[in-house]
Amino acid sequence: MTDQEMQMEHIRALEEEIAQFRRAKSQRCTCRESKTLRDEFAMAAMTALLSQWETPSDEAKKEMSRHAYEVADAMLETRKFGGENGT
Incomplete structure (x- = not known):
């Protein structure tokens, strides 16, 4: 040889390594977004909601998740007014 x-063989091997790295990187969880204040409020509400259930069903979890974000939205709305009496 x-x-x-x-x-050229070395270059091809490097190109393959790069391609493998890119494939692995694209398969990783892309959920590394930063949490918003809304998410933080919803997590606090969700903790309180879950503390009332021993083992909630999947349907109950979905409902609680939706409700947790409703609570978070209400908290954000109240926050606009300095935390005083809300609207």
């Missing part, structure tokens, strides 16, 4: 062929 000539030097040029060896270099």
Whole structure:
């Protein structure tokens, strides 16, 4: 094998490594978004909601999740008014 062929083989191997890295990177969880204040409020509400249930069903969890964000939205709305009596 000539030097040029060896270099080309090395380049192909590097290209394959890069392609494998990119594939692996694209398959990783993309949920590394930063949490918003709304998310923080919803998590607090969800904790309170879950503390009232021993083992909620999947349907109940979905309903609680929706409700937690409704609570978070209400908290954000109240926050606009400095935390005083809301609307």
